Amino acid sequence: MxxxxxxxxxxxxxxxxxxxxxxxxxxxxxxHGDPVAQHDIVATRFIPPLSSDAHGVFHPLGTDRFGRDVWxxxxxxxxxSMGVGVLAVLISLAIGVVVGGVAGYWRGxxxxxxxxxxxxxxxxxxxxxxxLLAALWQPSTALVVTVLGLTGWMGIARLVHGEVRSLxxxxxxxxxxxxxxxxxxxxxRHILPNALxxxxxxxxxGVGNAIILEGGLSYLGLGxxxxxxxxxxxxxxxxxxxxxxxxxxxxxGVALVLVVIACxxxxxxxxxxxxxxxxx
Amino acid sequence: MLARFGHRLLAxxxxxIGVVTLTFFLLHLAPGDPIDIILGPAATVQQRAAQRTALxxxxxxxxxxxxxxxxxxxxxxxNSIAKGRPVRALLGNAWRQTAWLVxxxxxxxxxxxxxxxxLQAARSGSRLDTLLSVSTVTLFAMPGYWLGLMxxxxxxxxxxxxxxxxTAGFDSDYLHGASWLIDRLRHLALPLATLTLIGIGGxxxxxxxxxxxxLSQPFITTARAKGVPPGRVVxHHALRNALxxxxxxxxxxxxxxxxxxxxxxxxxxxxxxxRVLVEAVRARDYPVVMAATAISAVxxxxxxxxxxxxxxxxDPRVRYGSATS
Numbered sequence: 001m002x003x004x005x006x007x008x009x010x011x012x013x014x015x016x017x018x019x020x021x022x023x024x025x026x027x028x029x030x031x032h033g034d035p036v037a038q039h040d041i042v043a044t045r046f047i048p049p050l051s052s053d054a055h056g057v058f059h060p061l062g063t064d065r066f067g068r069d070v071w072x073x074x075x076x077x078x079x080x081s082m083g084v085g086v087l088a089v090l091i092s093l094a095i096g097v098v099v100g101g102v103a104g105y106w107r108g109x110x111x112x113x114x115x116x117x118x119x120x121x122x123x124x125x126x127x128x129x130x131x132l133l134a135a136l137w138q139p140s141t142a143l144v145v146t147v148l149g150l151t152g153w154m155g156i157a158r159l160v161h162g163e164v165r166s167l168x169x170x171x172x173x174x175x176x177x178x179x180x181x182x183x184x185x186x187x188x189r190h191i192l193p194n195a196l197x198x199x200x201x202x203x204x205x206g207v208g209n210a211i212i213l214e215g216g217l218s219y220l221g222l223g224x225x226x227x228x229x230x231x232x233x234x235x236x237x238x239x240x241x242x243x244x245x246x247x248x249x250x251x252x253g254v255a256l257v258l259v260v261i262a263c264x265x266x267x268x269x270x271x272x273x274x275x276x277x278x279x280x
Numbered sequence: 281m282l283a284r285f286g287h288r289l290l291a292x293x294x295x296x297i298g299v300v301t302l303t304f305f306l307l308h309l310a311p312g313d314p315i316d317i318i319l320g321p322a323a324t325v326q327q328r329a330a331q332r333t334a335l336x337x338x339x340x341x342x343x344x345x346x347x348x349x350x351x352x353x354x355x356x357x358x359n360s361i362a363k364g365r366p367v368r369a370l371l372g373n374a375w376r377q378t379a380w381l382v383x384x385x386x387x388x389x390x391x392x393x394x395x396x397x398x399l400q401a402a403r404s405g406s407r408l409d410t411l412l413s414v415s416t417v418t419l420f421a422m423p424g425y426w427l428g429l430m431x432x433x434x435x436x437x438x439x440x441x442x443x444x445x446x447t448a449g450f451d452s453d454y455l456h457g458a459s460w461l462i463d464r465l466r467h468l469a470l471p472l473a474t475l476t477l478i479g480i481g482g483x484x485x486x487x488x489x490x491x492x493x494x495l496s497q498p499f500i501t502t503a504r505a506k507g508v509p510p511g512r513v514v515x516h517h518a519l520r521n522a523l524x525x526x527x528x529x530x531x532x533x534x535x536x537x538x539x540x541x542x543x544x545x546x547x548x549x550x551x552x553x554x555r556v557l558v559e560a561v562r563a564r565d566y567p568v569v570m571a572a573t574a575i576s577a578v579x580x581x582x583x584x585x586x587x588x589x590x591x592x593x594x595d596p597r598v599r600y601g602s603a604t605s
Contacts, residue, residue, distance in 0.1 A: 123295045123584075124302075125535050125576040127542050128557065132303065132569070135561040136310035212423045216543040219425045220558055239429045239547070246433050253426035260421035 003273045010273065013266030016258055024078040031069070032057070035076035036227045038066045046245045064248045065241050070234075074251055077229035081256070084145050084230070085211040089203050091149025092156055097192065097199065099153065100160025105168055105187045115161070122154045130213065134222040141230075144223045148210045156202055163195035197274040201267045208263030215256060231256045292581035299577040300570065304345050307569055314361045314564040335361060348570060358567040362560070367571045370556060375575075377447060378545070378552030379537045381468065385475035386533060392476075393483025394519070394526070400484070401491030401522075402514045412484070420481030428474040428547035435470060442469050445549035471548040475541060486529060490522040497521075524595040531587025535579040538572075 004010040023030050044053045044067030052058045053067075061070035103114035133147040167173060168191060176186045215232030217223035219239075224230035226237065231252040238249025315328050315337070323331075332338045336347070351358065357367040396416070400409045436444040443449065449463050494500065495518050503517045504510070542554030549555075553572060560568035 120295055120298055123577060123580045124299050125580055128573055128576050131542065131557060131561055132306065132573070135558070136306065136312065138311075208421065215423050216425055219543060220546055235423075235426050235429065239425075242429060242433055243437055246437075249426070249429050249433075253423070253430065256423060256426065257418065257421045260423075261417055264417060264421065 004269055007269040007273065009265035010269030013262040013264075013269060016262035017266065020078055020082065020255070020259055020262075023075050024082055027072075027075045027079060031072040031075050033069060033072055035068065035073045035229050038068060041067045043067070046241070048245075049247050061251045062245065062247045064234075064237065064245065070248055070251050073229040073234060074231075074255060077231050077234055077252060078255070080141065080224055080228060080230040081211050081214060081232065082259070084141065084148070084214045084224070085207040087145045088148035088152060088210040088214075089206040091145070092152035092206060093199065093203055095149070095153035096156025097160050100157035101164055101187055101192055101195075103157070104161040104164025105183070105191065114157075118154050118157045118161075121151075122158075124151075126151050130217065131220075131222070134217050139222050139225055141224050141228070144214055144217055147217075148213055152206055152210065156199060156206075159198050159202055160192075160195055163198060164191050167191045167194055198271075200274065201271045204263050204267035204270060208260035211256060211263075212260060288585060292585065295581055296574065296577045300349070300574050301345070303573045304348070304570060305341065307564070307566060308341055308344075312564045314566065317362060317563050348567075352571065352574065357571045360560070360565055360568050362563040362565040362568075367567050370568060371553065371571055371575070374551060374553045374556040375538060377550060378541055378554065381471055381545075381550060381552065382475065382537050382541050384468075385472055385479055386530070386536070388472075388476045389479025389483050390526070390530060392480050393487050396480070397484045397487025398491055398514055398519055398522075400488045401495055401518070402510070404492060404495075413488075416481045416484040418481070419477050420485060422478055422481070424474055424478055424541070424544040425547050427477060428471065428544055431470050431474055432547070443467050444470065447551060471541075471544055471550055474544050474547075483526075483529075487522065487526055490525045491518055494518045494522040521595070524591050527590045527594045528587045531583050531590050534583030534586060535576055538576055538579050 005014060040055070043055070044057075044063055045065050047053050047059050047063040047067075049062040049070075050060060051062070053063065057069075059069050059071065061074065063069055064073070099114050099118060103111045103118070129151050130147055133150070134143060137143055164187070173186060173190055176190050181190075211231070214223055214230065215235060218230050218232030219236040221236070224233055226233055234252040235249050235256075238245070238247075238252070241248055314335070315323075315331055319327060319331060329338075336344060339347075348358075357371075359366055360370055363370065396412060400412050403409050432444045435442045443466055447464065447467050449455075449467070452460065452463050455463055491514075495514075500513060500517060503513050508517070538553055541550070541552060542558065544550070545552045545554040546558070556568065557572050559565070560572065
């Protein structure tokens with residue numbers, strides 16, 4: 001951990017994500033009011049950042065076309081966007097680790113089938129599949145998480161497969177086989193923990209990617225539905241009022257870019273810190 | 281060699297058929313009915329049944345799939361359910377718009393990426409390297425739909441320089457020669473800039489990594505020891521060898537020519553494949569979605585194979601390990 005924070009990229013990524021997560025969790029404490037409620041629309045809409053409305057309420061990032069505070073929506077939107085990103089990657093991780101681990105350790109038809117399935121899923125263009133799945137059912141936050149999770153596991157499966165295969169030939173695994181440990185136990189207790197480094201890095205990058213894709217789907221109206229704020233649908237609705245109120249689209253975009261940069265930087269730093277070549 | 285190539289071709293064909301099958305059944309089993317969209321809520325049961333028979337949607341799914349597959353393979357892609365136009369014409373027009381936009385942006389971003397990446401690797405660790413790294417990481421993190429909006433804000437609303445949507449102005453039918461070309465280029469500028477800026481971010485990071493790895497190899501030390509000028513070491517010795525992974529990546533981005541710009545097309549109302557696909561999925565326009573998915577899958581498979589061929593062409597050492605010569 002200290003090694004990670006001593007790395008400038010790691011410290012930056014960690015700090016940004018920490019601030020975003022803390023704000024998202026403590027949303028009612030750092031904002032005022034409801035992110036969804038609409039009150040006196042005519043009096044409070046399109047108020048520029050850093051000014052107060054007619055009721056004397058201060059809006060650090062201004063208000064949108066329904067008079068809702070952009071900062072409040074941004075913070076509550078962080079809950080949704082970060083939540084979607086993390087949950088989608090967790091689904092991808094679960095599928096990827098199981099498929100990759102099993103395909104890497106069990107030889108024979110099962111392994112061939114799983115690898116074939118992975119290659120097949122990799123050959124489906126992700127954006128096309130996303131559109132297809134997201135547009136076929138009624139759009140909802142749960143659907144976005146599922147769809148992103150189901151289309152993002154292939155790279156992780158490939159990674160895990162490669163790691164497991166190389167680890168399975170190591171002496172410590174032969175040792176475990178020699179003392180009579182069961183195969184499943186060897187895989188879960190001995191091999192997988194040692195194969196996790198590249199997986200953690202891939203997961204960090206995957207969260208950023210998932211947040212961008214969630215935004216894209218929401219932009220097309222296929223993602224998180226209004227009035228629930230997500231950074232993607234905030235950018236989309238801000239795009240409609242770009243002329244009157246450019247801050248509505250700008251703020252969530254800046255937040256999104258910062259989080260994605262933080263994810264990539266943290267991933268890069270993790271790779272360097274956790275690299276077995278350096279540590280062992 | 282030829283046998284392995286044939287094997288890859290067969291595997292590719294299997295993948296395409298798999299994708300198409302999956303899409304077909306997913307599409308038909310999901311809720312939503314094109315009949316609702318064509319006839320509207322006021323249609324009678326008889327009208328709906330007649331329309332269903334006319335479109336062949338009343339037959340069993342496997343039979344529908346078999347007849348679609350055989351007609352598609354013979355080049356008869358059918359008519360769009362929602363628009364009535366032939367799918368080939370619909371996708372052909374859209375594809376030209378997307379390929380033109382994405383192709384240019386790939387070319388520009390890889391050329392710029394090669395130049396900046398090589399420069400960064402040559403000056404690795406310097407301030408310039410850090411500055412460029414920060415810029416490219418930032419560019420790469422930008423979602424196209426947001427960067428597009430910001431460019432529209434800056435260049436359309438504030439600077440009043442460039443148009444924000446479409447491929448041509450309302451008066452384009454009356455323009456000729458140079459003014460027609462200028463109108464087209466002005467409309468191309470913002471979507472192209474959006475895609476290219478993000479592309480530069482990715483390409484530069486990739487080239488820099490590949491260059492750094494090549495520069496650490498013994499033959500570079502040898503070249504330097506021989507007294508080859510540093511600039512020449514970078515351009516003649518390192519860059520050529522670092523090209524292999526870059527060219528592979530370029531081959532893998534071939535499918536992007538078809539469907540790579542869905543979100544950016546939405547921002548700029550660019551009439552490309554992305555828009556056609558989104559509309560078609562929403563309208564349950566089965567023939568259009570099926571054809572577009574099939575083409576995407578073929579391009580992914582072809583892109584993988586072309587990437588291998590290109591890699592072997594750039595780096596003759598690769599030929600021994602792969603199936604492509």
